[in-house]
Amino acid sequence: MTNQKITNNSAETNSPFGGQGAFTSTFVPLHIENVDTDQIIPARFLKATTRAGFGKNLFRDWCYENDDEQQPKNDFVLNQPQYKGTILVAGKNFGCGSSREHAAWAIADYGFKVVVSSFFADIFKNNALNNGLLPVTISEDFLQQVFALGEDQTLTVNLEQQSITIDATGASASFDINAYKKTCLMNGYDDIDYLLSSIKEIEQFEQQSV
């Protein structure tokens, strides 16, 4: 086994965090626990063969009474215009269940850049990171402080410093992110680029282990 350090000099970036590494936004509070990926994007919308356009079906069955979209459920937060912004704040164990990456695509396509929760399911977390969507894990206590805020309040997420701040109160929490994933997000590059650049080593590994 060899150890290798990641370096990337690519100036080009498609990451929302590229350059400044921090941004401020109002947030959408989804005060529900155990939100599974079947709710985020129901199975009947998984039939596309491209990655585009999943945002319009985000939380579809919580947004509408029926598939004809005639009756929006007005008590659902995405249908309440006072809540806006590019940060989604959700209850614990967000993204559990099916591995469908369509869930991360739908959230990103809808326009969210960050999802905040006190707990994320594993596969969802990976899928989010692979799509430039930042999962921010904070304590249950800090999460409840955020839920208690009014609708015009803003949060500042700083990926560089790995912190999230309630701007009105100055209360701040730090979050963990794997150093490699952080570099990827800041620079907007992918695991697959890295793996493809390692193909010689992979071939060598295959030779040795047969």
Add this chain to the structure above:
Amino acid sequence: MALTLFDKIWNKHVVKNIEGGPSVLYIDKHFIHEVTSPQAFTGLNKRGIKVFRPEQTIATADHNVPTLNQHLPIKEELSRLQVEALIKNCAEHGVELYGLGHPFQGIVHVIGPELGITQPGNTIVCGDSHTSTHGAFGAIAFGIGTSEVEMVLATQCLLQSKPKLMRINIEGDLKEGVVSKDIVLYILSKITASGATGYAVEFAGSAIRKLSMEARMTICNMSIEMGARCGMIAPDETTFAYINGREFAPKGSEWDKALAYWETLFTDANAQFDKEITLDAADITPMITYGTNPGMGIGVNEKIPTLAEVNENDKSGLEKSLAYMGLKQGHPIKGQKIDYVFIGSCTNSRIEDLRMVASFVKGKQKAAGVEVWIVPGSKQVEKQAIAEGIDKVFEAAGFQLRQPGCSACLGMNEDKIPAGKYCISTSNRNFEGRQGAGARTLLASPLSAAAAAVTGYIADVREL
């Protein structure tokens, strides 16, 4: 150093470690299906590269295929397009496809083991969370997203951080009428739907050792329902006997070589886990879920919890679940009327499951007004069921034996439970809308499902 089963397999598959980051993990077997692969192939095509190791990639069509008239073209247009895209992608990239009409077609997690592709010591991935099923053979097997499917297609590797390790021991003897599905629903009810998030779980203990391979698969299958990265069981004589002679199992001297390695795959006596839980098999009764996540289960003779009984943080979740399910706090679950029975999915659609149901319903009839769908996990299971006359037993009971696929487990094809209807299901998820918009799912074992089919309500199979 004392190593766990997980460590032994992991260590053998690390190509290299990235400083401050994940490891490059080599993947032995990659299963793909029509729903989570098209965008991955598009990615490869955009880069102008081919599948790196097509012979380690196995494809099937299962998630949205119809379960009636599979010989006809798929009526639903979007489903047909996805299946056609899979056929085209596999052909272009030289990947073996067990598509509709192929004698090996079936649910991806049923066919891997039954064909002998799934083997101890393997690393196995698929763009499907229930890939954890394959861990029953002593493999590291886990679900991945589509970007990761693309990575494995392109390089046969993934970037992975090593999870924490947990061991769940089930000791002692199971009571009569209690089967492996009850064990896993019981564990879930104890540790909750997020109780194993971030962990790889090894299931061990005397009760696990006594289980057949199919029963072990049911448990590992639902380890993802605890949030686990993967579930696994050390291979033993039961495992080796199951694999021996299957289509893609090693043969002759290859078998001897493989077996010698497989026999080293167990957790060393003093190996350390980050967390360890031990439960008594004798405490488990037939289980049933009442809520909208798989951790919300109780014994069939217990009452649905009341708001007063649960933690402050869980109250709103319980209230929301019960409102969706149309069930009342504090009420017994036994006696709840049901409308549909679904026996199928990668959790419980193997031949032993069908045999279990058939031996219970033989000579009995389904209750009036109940619709019963039995969906075998694969063409081979279907063929075997017919060879054993199980189809006749179902027919006489008024059960419908359909063709293989995921079916009402996720309702991506036509097999949906109508809004507001109750379905007792042997699948793995009771999420809102999982079996169709507004459908109400109660998860249970095949035996409990059969008991509900003949009575028309939730019943204790031991009393029938």
